[in-house]
Amino acid sequence: MRYGMHPQQTAAEAAPVHPGRPPLKVLGGVPSYINWLDALNAWQLVREAAAVLGVPAATSFKHVSPAGAALAGPVDEAVARLHGVDPATVGPLTSAYLRARDGDPKSSYGDFAAVSHEVDAELAELLGRVVCDGIVAPGYAPGVADALSRKKNGTFLVMEADPDFTAPAAESREVFGLRLSQERDPVPLSDEVIADVVTGEVPAASRRDLLLGLVVLRRTRSNAVCFLKDGMALGFVSDGSLPFRDNVDHARRHLVTCIAEPGGSIRSDEVEAACRAHGIALARTGLRLFHH
Template sequence: MDMRYGINPQQSAAHAVPVNPQRPPIRLLQGQPSYINLLDALNSWQLVDEAARTLERPAAASFKHVSPAGAALAGEVDEVTARLHDVDPASVGELTSAYLRARDADPKSSYGDFVAVSHEVDVELAELLARVVSDGIVAPGYAPGVREILAKKKNGRFLVMEADAGFEPPDQESRDVFGMRLTQERDRVALTPDLLSDVQVGTLPKEAESDLLLGLAVLRHTQSNSVCYLRDGMTLGIGAGQQSRVDCTRLAGAKVDTWWLRRHPRVRSLEFRPGVRRQDRVNWQIRFIEGDLTPDERARFRAAVIGDPGELGADERTEWLTRLSRVSFVSDGSLPFRDNVDHARRHGVTSIAEPGGSIRSGDVEEACREHGIALARTGLRLFHH
């Protein structure tokens, strides 16, 4: 497969070759991918396929730069998400609901995303994709009429890839880096409820078990260090690729706060003038939440909205954030200090899954007891690089 270019446009000579030419894992149906597009497709497909198989529900992911901005299972689409995308939450189909929930986790980052879904793309999802800014999709199949809809997107440059749902990857995987070939055994540990059986603190509710398993599937395909917050079968915030784990925890926690504050009555009541694009509405909602508008931004914000929305005060923010609960938190590596737990608790976390084995795991356990957080030790590290 000839690629449009490598990681950067100046790396013009780029191509991909399947290990087994007779059975490639994905097939290109439309467009010409870049190196990053292909990495996004391969990583995101593995995530949604594993999540759907593990939890027996359709799954979707919104990928940017080889890590998910959001991932979710099929489920209820709330009024905030439905209004943003002009859909009827009472009639939206399962696969579309999974993608809407995945994209809504971090809609600012999902702008121009690569989409992955675990099941055949239907017309409903194709028509939704025609209205959002995204670069491509990977799925195990496409219903009649869907490819014709997607062919019109980006003047035919929208990438459409078909995954082989029955593909079995080789036992070993390799990559070349600066003249060295690195080879390792593929990680084949199944993500089963047994991984959550070693509960050190409290009791895991059934819904938390499902969210924690989804979190493990997400982090298995997210650049390390990584953590994620989840609730009701969807990610609320993902922190990826930081050198410090607590930085991941704080970064992802800030995204959780933004997700929840977008549901504040003051934010929901913002009315935008006709012609303000969807992504601009998202960006203005977030800037309104952040509250540190520059004078120039304030003038442009006032021109975009109807009326004077005032400001979201610190007391209003704090009171609303205390209402968030039943959030699960997963870490791809051992929590090295209790500060991760202390920060996670500020974002409604009541359940945590992490490998354990740190020299300060006792401190982590004690922090969970203090905060009333259930703690499961998986014994499984899920680094991904």
């Protein structure tokens, strides 16, 4: 690695758990410790989102959490003008990244990008014009990786993910001389996770957004709330949870129509009553999904 978490931590390395089978490989640039964390977590997010929802996905990562995430879809005209693309002809992968970056443009300044599909020339040309520090993808069209590697005087990070890599069943980390080990979260995200709708009805488009939100929160640090619309993560609230009805009241003021949350709180009945009063559909997942 270029260095560890900080430049003064000069002794740093990354090695695969199983020699000869790394999940990612570096095609250009020299990553730091945080670059590796961003790439590994961002790739897992877009791979899972694309697998669950069946369309290209992208995320914009900063400091080991998504600043934005989105599925391929329509690009806002203002965003299209800002980035010099035609919203009528922009490709699906470029649209996914633009929509992800538009979730929080300020935080996405100097981001690490991840996309679920092979990077084409259109997306590469866009990446060459925005302030972005690197990208991870399962592949690159001919000549694209070399072109991206020349960005930022050769310091732009180009990383390729192995789409067939399967992580070990257990994971561990060492902190201050102690090794902590646990089973990897084994629960697949699907419609079954949001099937327990205790009030209201969840339309198909909202189910897609709720599932995308669960995928995103699985890779977001700390407890968090994620607001979504039309296949885009529009905002996050760190250290958020839903134990009180005033959260539902506030959500309604922002025109929220569907909520997915773990349930199991001593005030879950109050949350459900608030959703009924506001006509908000409420799905109980029984899952806590966050990343530390």
